[in-house]
Amino acid sequence: MATVEVRDLRKRYQDFLALDGVSLKAESGQLVTLLGPSGCGKSTTLRCLAGFLEANGGEITVDGESILGTPANRRGFGVVFQNYALFPHMTVAENIGYGLKIQKLPKPEITTRVHDAMKLVRLDGLGDRLPRAISGGQQQRVALARALVLKPKLLLLDEPLANLDARLRDEVRWLIRDLQQQSGITAFYVTHDQSEAMAMSDMVAVMKAGRVAQFATPREIYQKPVERYVADFTGEANFIPCQSVTPHGEGRYTISAAGVTLELAGVPGITGPAELLLRPEALSLTTPEAGTFRGTVTKSAFLGAALHCEITLNDGSVLKLAAEPNHHVVAGKEVGIAIDHTHAWLMPEVTP
Amino acid sequence: MTLRNPKLLLAIPAIALIFVFMILPITNMVEMSFRTPGESAPFGDDFTMMHYDRILSDGYYWAVLGRSLLTAGVVAVLCLMVSYPIAWHMSKATGMKAVFLYACIASPLMTGVLVRNFGWMIAAALNGPLNEVLLGLGIIERPLRLLFTQGLVILALVHVFVPFMVLPINNALRNISPTLVEASSSMGASRREVFRDIILPLSFPGIYPGMILVYVLAVAAYVTPALLGGQMVSYMPTLIIGELTGTFQWPFGSALAIVLSLSSILVVVLFTALTSRLMERSKA
Amino acid sequence: MSEMSNTFPHQKPVNIGFGILIVLLYVFLMAPLVMIIGASFTNGLMIEFPPQGISLRWYFEFFDRQDLVDGLLMSLRIGAVTAVVTMTVAMMAAMAGQVISGRLSGWYQLGMTLPLLVPELLTAVGLLFFLYKIQMAKTVMGLQMGHILMSFPYAYVSIAAAMRQVPDALEEASQSLGATGWQTFRLVILPLVMPGLAMGGIFAFINSFDLYTISLLLKPLGGNTLPLALFDFLTYEFKPTAAAAATLSILLSILGVALVQKLVGLQRAF
Numbered sequence: 001m002a003t004v005e006v007r008d009l010r011k012r013y014q015d016f017l018a019l020d021g022v023s024l025k026a027e028s029g030q031l032v033t034l035l036g037p038s039g040c041g042k043s044t045t046l047r048c049l050a051g052f053l054e055a056n057g058g059e060i061t062v063d064g065e066s067i068l069g070t071p072a073n074r075r076g077f078g079v080v081f082q083n084y085a086l087f088p089h090m091t092v093a094e095n096i097g098y099g100l101k102i103q104k105l106p107k108p109e110i111t112t113r114v115h116d117a118m119k120l121v122r123l124d125g126l127g128d129r130l131p132r133a134i135s136g137g138q139q140q141r142v143a144l145a146r147a148l149v150l151k152p153k154l155l156l157l158d159e160p161l162a163n164l165d166a167r168l169r170d171e172v173r174w175l176i177r178d179l180q181q182q183s184g185i186t187a188f189y190v191t192h193d194q195s196e197a198m199a200m201s202d203m204v205a206v207m208k209a210g211r212v213a214q215f216a217t218p219r220e221i222y223q224k225p226v227e228r229y230v231a232d233f234t235g236e237a238n239f240i241p242c243q244s245v246t247p248h249g250e251g252r253y254t255i256s257a258a259g260v261t262l263e264l265a266g267v268p269g270i271t272g273p274a275e276l277l278l279r280p281e282a283l284s285l286t287t288p289e290a291g292t293f294r295g296t297v298t299k300s301a302f303l304g305a306a307l308h309c310e311i312t313l314n315d316g317s318v319l320k321l322a323a324e325p326n327h328h329v330v331a332g333k334e335v336g337i338a339i340d341h342t343h344a345w346l347m348p349e350v351t352p
Numbered sequence: 353m354t355l356r357n358p359k360l361l362l363a364i365p366a367i368a369l370i371f372v373f374m375i376l377p378i379t380n381m382v383e384m385s386f387r388t389p390g391e392s393a394p395f396g397d398d399f400t401m402m403h404y405d406r407i408l409s410d411g412y413y414w415a416v417l418g419r420s421l422l423t424a425g426v427v428a429v430l431c432l433m434v435s436y437p438i439a440w441h442m443s444k445a446t447g448m449k450a451v452f453l454y455a456c457i458a459s460p461l462m463t464g465v466l467v468r469n470f471g472w473m474i475a476a477a478l479n480g481p482l483n484e485v486l487l488g489l490g491i492i493e494r495p496l497r498l499l500f501t502q503g504l505v506i507l508a509l510v511h512v513f514v515p516f517m518v519l520p521i522n523n524a525l526r527n528i529s530p531t532l533v534e535a536s537s538s539m540g541a542s543r544r545e546v547f548r549d550i551i552l553p554l555s556f557p558g559i560y561p562g563m564i565l566v567y568v569l570a571v572a573a574y575v576t577p578a579l580l581g582g583q584m585v586s587y588m589p590t591l592i593i594g595e596l597t598g599t600f601q602w603p604f605g606s607a608l609a610i611v612l613s614l615s616s617i618l619v620v621v622l623f624t625a626l627t628s629r630l631m632e633r634s635k636a
Numbered sequence: 637m638s639e640m641s642n643t644f645p646h647q648k649p650v651n652i653g654f655g656i657l658i659v660l661l662y663v664f665l666m667a668p669l670v671m672i673i674g675a676s677f678t679n680g681l682m683i684e685f686p687p688q689g690i691s692l693r694w695y696f697e698f699f700d701r702q703d704l705v706d707g708l709l710m711s712l713r714i715g716a717v718t719a720v721v722t723m724t725v726a727m728m729a730a731m732a733g734q735v736i737s738g739r740l741s742g743w744y745q746l747g748m749t750l751p752l753l754v755p756e757l758l759t760a761v762g763l764l765f766f767l768y769k770i771q772m773a774k775t776v777m778g779l780q781m782g783h784i785l786m787s788f789p790y791a792y793v794s795i796a797a798a799m800r801q802v803p804d805a806l807e808e809a810s811q812s813l814g815a816t817g818w819q820t821f822r823l824v825i826l827p828l829v830m831p832g833l834a835m836g837g838i839f840a841f842i843n844s845f846d847l848y849t850i851s852l853l854l855k856p857l858g859g860n861t862l863p864l865a866l867f868d869f870l871t872y873e874f875k876p877t878a879a880a881a882a883t884l885s886i887l888l889s890i891l892g893v894a895l896v897q898k899l900v901g902l903q904r905a906f
Contacts, residue, residue, distance in 0.1 A: 076540070085532050088633075098536070359735045365728060367729075370747060374751055374785055376766060437654070456662055457665070459886075459890055459893050462842050462892050464847075465846065466867060467863075468669070470668075471667065511665070572755030575848045593757075597853065
């Protein structure tokens, strides 16, 4: 449908730099997630895209044409808000049909399209209700239908699941993804929930203090983060500082960490100090002799599906891992830790 | 009956105050309106419908009642027109600016009606500022006599009641989530359409009480017509007070007051009925 | 969201026509007050705006007029008693209101603000007959009761709003720590609602100070409140003395506004 490019976007409030050069690109039909903690600039970016905020610098293009001079009401984008922003004085059908009415379409066409949109999000029969008379999940689906019925070039979703309880969140999440893929609409999706970002996106932009820390596929973001901030934000992670790093070839290194020498992949071009990223699932318990690392169990907790352990290595670093639940682990026991090398990853040490 | 919470007893003085000094007296007034006129006392001992007959059969009272109701309607509508922009402007303000604007609304509100009307007397003098502005704009050629005209009464009443309208509308506007405006504009609505479709209907929970309060208070306003209306035009309140303090016709004065109240309640009921659908939908 | 939002950043943020309209409306709001204050400082013999020269002569004149000064004193006295009584009664009523819940609570609120919602004229006429019946007509006591009644809702609304801000848990916490009901009230509730209570008193005082219609019908023999005296003065003499008296009244209300801002903030008060 539309290719969207954001280049070096800047937004400044009196004494606060909200966006410090954000660059992103969404290919036609992709769902791009802006992921990060509150205050990182993800909502600000979305609001600049929607036209609710005016950027101080940079460029946003849709299919190669700048939209910065176009006001929000002429951009033709669909926006879904965190609090749904349904018009409380209009019925469900009136809410969905509002944009069509603004376009002054003939009444029968509005009725048909509203009806189809309601069917699409499974809201049949609720057309005459007021928003306050339906549930949160239904309200969110009205918001979605309201945006989609206009056949927007671009769909912008601002934490659309944040106000739903866990069970509904899953349901609506799949609905959003299905509808987006069916209609082939390019979409931007703002969230602070990494699992949501992983599950839904074609591309994820992890944002940090008004910048994009990494822009890549969910798999890359998780397995090949460019820095500790990204690794931390996308899931449970262990970090071990490296004593020495010797690069050989593009993105291959030989390192020594916690008294062990390893050969593994990492962020290309590391020259300074580096740290080793080990996701819990890259680690497994074994006998002290068989393991790559050797350490002492300091904590263990039975969580049903898994046994969570903390193991302190000889150099003092702590590794968290999930062991098979029936594994016999007690605090104080000496164990070995085996590493799946394909899940180990070297990153430069970046001062936050 | 057992008292669930002894704290409820604390309401007794307040309930007694309102019941004894307001509900009883007003009930009393209803009774008074059916009394025969007194010879040497303000009222007689027997009961009669004659006062209502007299009011309803005399075109003069119909005219005065009509004037009072109409004037109050005009005042309420003008008040809305003056108050809405102020409330809108106020609802956007934050920080010290908001404090200043609230002070601009609160200061007249907390100044007595009499004092404020007196200000309009000064403004409306033959060589006063109001005439000078009108002359300066070329609207009139020589100074107009403004004092003791209906126009000045309406102007002063609007001024008296503007704060009563501004405050509820301001609150209603502040309660409208800004994302609704964003949602509406993202769906293609222009500024004007956002206002017509979203802001205006959703501010109705402020407009409604403002209109009702201003109307009811304006119908029964005494000071302003008494001070600025002069002897030429009568309004119901001046007539009522005249009957009570001038000619001491208490039963007839009561009947006038009750006719006035009932007709203004009727207007309120009509207004409520006409706007009930909008109110039902737009209330929070 | 703390981010400032402007949904129409591409349109001029301030429409000039609208700006002029707003200025004119505020001029309209403030004009009568400005004219009175201006006229009170005139050096001429007429009430006029703009004033002729500047002097304080009409203030001296005001304080030389026994009838006006008596009116002022009477208004101050009645206002003070009104404030104290309404604060007490409204405080109690607000505490009772706290334990009323659901539908009944709405009716209770409505009942407590009834004197504000029913036109003053009706209440005044009713009270005139009623006081006559209970032989309190034309007494200061009768007038005082009228003022207390009319000012009560202002005190109630302010205090009830302040009470709602006090979490129920505080009272329970205080009792769990061994405080009696009275101690809880004096040491926990009262300090917390003090600003609202004071504001209620200010509103009640100023409302009483400004009342006209009810005072006209209930006025005691030989006594006048300031608004009554001022009305008579305006009808028969119309000299700048009236502007001086009115300015004092405006000053009082501005003082009230400033106090309310200091106590709870105007935005929360209205």
